[in-house]
Amino acid sequence: MELLGKRIVLGVTGGIAAYKAAELVRLLIKQGAEVQVAMTEGATHFVTTTTFQALSGKSVFTDQWDARMPNAMAHIDLSRQADLILVAPATADFMARVAQGLADDLLATMVLARDCPLLLAPAMNRQMWESPATQRNVTQLAADGVQILGPASGEQACGEVGAGRMLEPAEILEAVLAFFTPKVLAGKQVLITAGPTFEAIDPVRGITNLSSGRMGYAVARAAQQAGAKVVLVSGPVCFSAPHGVDRINVRSALDMHAAVMARAAAADIFIGVAAVADYRVANRAEHKLKKDTGGVPPIELIENPDILAEVARLKDGPFCVGFAAESQNLDAYAQAKRRKKNIPLIAGNLIQDGFGGDDNRLVLFDDAGAHPLNPAPKSVLARQLVEHIATLTGKN
Numbered sequence: 001m002e003l004l005g006k007r008i009v010l011g012v013t014g015g016i017a018a019y020k021a022a023e024l025v026r027l028l029i030k031q032g033a034e035v036q037v038a039m040t041e042g043a044t045h046f047v048t049t050t051t052f053q054a055l056s057g058k059s060v061f062t063d064q065w066d067a068r069m070p071n072a073m074a075h076i077d078l079s080r081q082a083d084l085i086l087v088a089p090a091t092a093d094f095m096a097r098v099a100q101g102l103a104d105d106l107l108a109t110m111v112l113a114r115d116c117p118l119l120l121a122p123a124m125n126r127q128m129w130e131s132p133a134t135q136r137n138v139t140q141l142a143a144d145g146v147q148i149l150g151p152a153s154g155e156q157a158c159g160e161v162g163a164g165r166m167l168e169p170a171e172i173l174e175a176v177l178a179f180f181t182p183k184v185l186a187g188k189q190v191l192i193t194a195g196p197t198f199e200a201i202d203p204v205r206g207i208t209n210l211s212s213g214r215m216g217y218a219v220a221r222a223a224q225q226a227g228a229k230v231v232l233v234s235g236p237v238c239f240s241a242p243h244g245v246d247r248i249n250v251r252s253a254l255d256m257h258a259a260v261m262a263r264a265a266a267a268d269i270f271i272g273v274a275a276v277a278d279y280r281v282a283n284r285a286e287h288k289l290k291k292d293t294g295g296v297p298p299i300e301l302i303e304n305p306d307i308l309a310e311v312a313r314l315k316d317g318p319f320c321v322g323f324a325a326e327s328q329n330l331d332a333y334a335q336a337k338r339r340k341k342n343i344p345l346i347a348g349n350l351i352q353d354g355f356g357g358d359d360n361r362l363v364l365f366d367d368a369g370a371h372p373l374n375p376a377p378k379s380v381l382a383r384q385l386v387e388h389i390a391t392l393t394g395k396n
């Protein structure tokens with residue numbers, strides 16, 4: 001429910017991607033937003049008002065002269081109540097009209113009369129997108145403070161391939177969530193590790209840790225939405241990178257170490273969420289080990305570098321944050337780890353509280369002591385952690 005209490009006017013204009021706006025309404029409502037849909041006449045040729053009314057639970061407005069508004073000022077009343085106007089899909093024609101300041105239908109009038117921010121998710125044929133007129137309008141809209149989401153590239157409804165596809169509803173939702181997130185890490189470079197590492201025994205076998213990567217990915221997403229430039233060094237997990245996050249894929253602890261050390265000096269904040277294997281195999285076999293060659297093959301282990309401790313030792317290095325997953329004595333073990341690695345902040349959790357799941361219970365430990373957070377989805381905890389980091393780094 002990350003959009004609870006937010007009022008969003010969703011404008012839908014006349015493009016084939018209008019059918020995807022139905023899914024977008026559902027996603028926004030699921031996050032707790034109140035959604036008022038306003039459609040252009042063109043949009044109603046693609047999807048009916050009934051669809052949006054059923055999904056949003058509100059009457060849909062299409063007409064400037066709608067008799068439902070007693071003062072005949074639908075454009076003022078509807079836009080005044082909004083925290084945000086989002087237009088998805090936004091056609092080339094609609095963008096041209098907004099860029100020109102035209103008020104020739106209800107939606108364009110609402111946009112012109114608004115006192116809240118405007119996000120547009122363009123959707124059009126690639127040539128329409130690339131045309132000098134559209135590009136001029138995009139430049140003008142950006143200069144007027146309008147945020148343009150996308151468009152994406154790929155196969156288009158007309159059969160051509162290129163830039164102009166509307167972002168997927170889930171991506172637009174992410175952009176809306178980012179829009180409402182306070183930019184507490186604006187201008188900061190944040191380096192994050194996530195997921196497990198995999199230490200090869202032979203070409204098909206290895207030693208790894210149980211780690212879904214969910215918490216690290218949630219932290220990367222929260223930092224990005226808080227305005228940071230995020231690089232995520234990730235072990236093998238089954239998620240795609242959060243929108244706007246630069247991901248570097250690694251497998252072993254040594255790969256992760258190299259990827260982090262190459263970037264640590266440039267980072268303002270380093271957050272080690274990865275479950276790094278403590279040991280790697282010294283006698284890694286080049287070929288697959290055979291079990292019928294007699295005896296159990298000996299596996300020699302050597303210690304991996306402690307990436308977090310090494311970053312923390314850098315002179316003028318980033319503000320370092322660690323994670324401690326413990327099965328007991330959380331306070332004592334987490335605080336001891338924080339001191340041993342010489343880091344200002346560590347987030348501790350009990351393995352039984354959050355392993356692999358969507359929810360967790362975190363306690364933040366810093367010089368001031370323990371700060372227990374309420375049990376919550378990892379996305380919410382990640383945002384609270386980011387806010388705590390912003391508070392501590394703001395003091396430095």
Ligand code: C5P
Nearest residue numbers: 272273274276304305306307308322323
């Ligand atoms: O020492 P321990 O593994 O319990 O500490 C956990 C913290 O240290 C996590 O933040 C983890 O990402 C980091 N770490 C690391 N390199 C290692 C081991 C742990 O960066 N080799």
